[in-house]
Amino acid sequence: MQAYLDLLADIMANGVDKNDRTGTGTRSVFGRQIRYNLADGFPLLTTKKLHFKSIAYELLWFLRGDTNIKYLNDHGVTIWDEWATADGELGPVYGAQWRNWLGPDGTRYDQIEILVEGLKRKPDSRRHVVSAWNVGFLPDETIGPRENAAVGRMALPPCHVLYQFYVANGKLSCMMTQRSADCFLGVPYNQASVALLTHMLAQQCGFEVGELIMSFGDVHVYRNHFSQVELQLSRQPLPPPRLQFGRRPESIFDYRFADFQLLDYQAHPHIAGAVSV
Ligand SMILES: Nc1nc(=O)c2c([nH]1)NC[C@@H]1CN(c3ccc(C(=O)N[C@@H](CCC(=O)O)C(=O)O)cc3)CN21
Numbered sequence: 110m111q112a113y114l115d116l117l118a119d120i121m122a123n124g125v126d127k128n129d130r131t132g133t134g135t136r137s138v139f140g141r142q143i144r145y146n147l148a149d150g151f152p153l154l155t156t157k158k159l160h161f162k163s164i165a166y167e168l169l170w171f172l173r174g175d176t177n178i179k180y181l182n183d184h185g186v187t188i189w190d191e192w193a194t195a196d197g198e199l200g201p202v203y204g205a206q207w208r209n210w211l212g213p214d215g216t217r218y219d220q221i222e223i224l225v226e227g228l229k230r231k232p233d234s235r236r237h238v239v240s241a242w243n244v245g246f247l248p249d250e251t252i253g254p255r256e257n258a259a260v261g262r263m264a265l266p267p268c269h270v271l272y273q274f275y276v277a278n279g280k281l282s283c284m285m286t287q288r289s290a291d292c293f294l295g296v297p298y299n300q301a302s303v304a305l306l307t308h309m310l311a312q313q314c315g316f317e318v319g320e321l322i323m324s325f326g327d328v329h330v331y332r333n334h335f336s337q338v339e340l341q342l343s344r345q346p347l348p349p350p351r352l353q354f355g356r357r358p359e360s361i362f363d364y365r366f367a368d369f370q371l372l373d374y375q376a377h378p379h380i381a382g383a384v385s386v
C-alpha cells in the first residue's frame with residue numbers, strides 16, 4: 110500500500126494549490142502512475158479502515174448497468190446520494206456506458222460482455238478496452254449535476270474513464286486511467302474497485318491476477334483533507350488483506366456480495382472527511 114501513501118506525500122510536497130469546481134480548493138499534481146502486484150494482496154487501505162461493502166456494491170451496481178441510487182441505498186450505500194435527482198437518477202453514468210453504450214445508429218453495446226468474450230477468445234489482443242467517456246452524454250457545464258441527470262445527461266463526467274486489460278503468462282493485468290482523482294476519499298475506493306473487477310474477470314476467464322496500474326491525470330487532495338492526510342501518513346501500513354471467492358458464478362453478471370471473502374483485513378481506525386460536491 111506504500112504506492113498510495115507515496116502518492117499522497119508527493120501531492121502534499123510537490124502539488125500546486127488551485128481552485129476547483131466545488132469551491133473547496135485542492136493541492137494537485139498532474140500525471141502520476143501507481144502499481145500493485147495483485148498476487149501480493151488485495152489493495153484495500155490499511156492506514157484507515159474502509160467500508161468494503163460500499164466499494165463492492167458500487168461495482169455490482171455498475172455491472173448491473175444501473176444508474177439509479179435505489180439499489181445502492183437498499184444495500185446501505187449512500188456515496189452517490191449528493192448527485193442524484195429526487196427519483197435517484199444520475200443520468201447515463203458508468204453503468205449505462207459499460208453495459209449500454211449507445212452507438213451512432215442506435216445499436217446498444219455491452220462493453221463488459223465484449224470484454225469477457227475478447228479475453229477468453231483472444232487473450233493477446235491489445236484492444237481489451239472499456240471506456241466510459243461518451244462525449245454525447247457529458248454534462249452541460251452551465252447547469253448542476255441534478256439538473257443534468259434530470260435531462261438525461263450524466264450528473265458528473267466519468268472520473269475513471271478508461272480500463273485496459275492485458276494477458277501475459279496466464280495473468281490478467283489492468284490499467285485504469287483516471288482523469289481526476291480525489292486522493293483521500295475517491296482513490297482508495299477506486300483502486301479497490303478496479304482490483305475487485307480484475308479478480309472477477311480473472312476468475313471468469315481462467316487467469317491468475319497480475320498487476321493493477323492506476324494512471325492519473327489531475328490527482329489532488331482537497332484542502333479540507335490536509336489534516337486527515339497528515340494523520341494517515343503518520344501511520345504504518347499493515348499487511349494487506351486477501352480476496353477469495355466462495356464460488357465461481359456462471360458469468361461476470363452473477364456475482365453477489367456474499368461471494369467476496371475478504372481475509373485478514375486489519376486496518377487503523379477510519380478517518381472521516383467531507384466530500385466536496
Ligand atoms: N469530491 C468527490 N470525491 C469522490 O471521490 C467522488 C465524487 N466527488 N463524486 C462521485 C463519486 C462518489 N464517490 C465517493 C463519495 C463519497 C465517499 C465517502 O464519503 N467515503 C467515506 C465513507 C462513506 C461510506 O462508505 O458510507 C470514506 O470515509 O471513505 C467516497 C467515494 C467517489 N466519487
Ligand SMILES: O=c1ccn([C@H]2C[C@H](O)[C@@H](COP(=O)(O)O)O2)c(=O)[nH]1
Binds near residue numbers: 266291
Ligand atoms: O470515482 C471517482 C469519482 C470522482 N472522484 C473525484 C475526483 C474529483 O475530486 C471529483 C470530480 O470532480 P470533477 O470536477 O468532475 O473532476 O470527484 C474520484 O476521485 N473518483
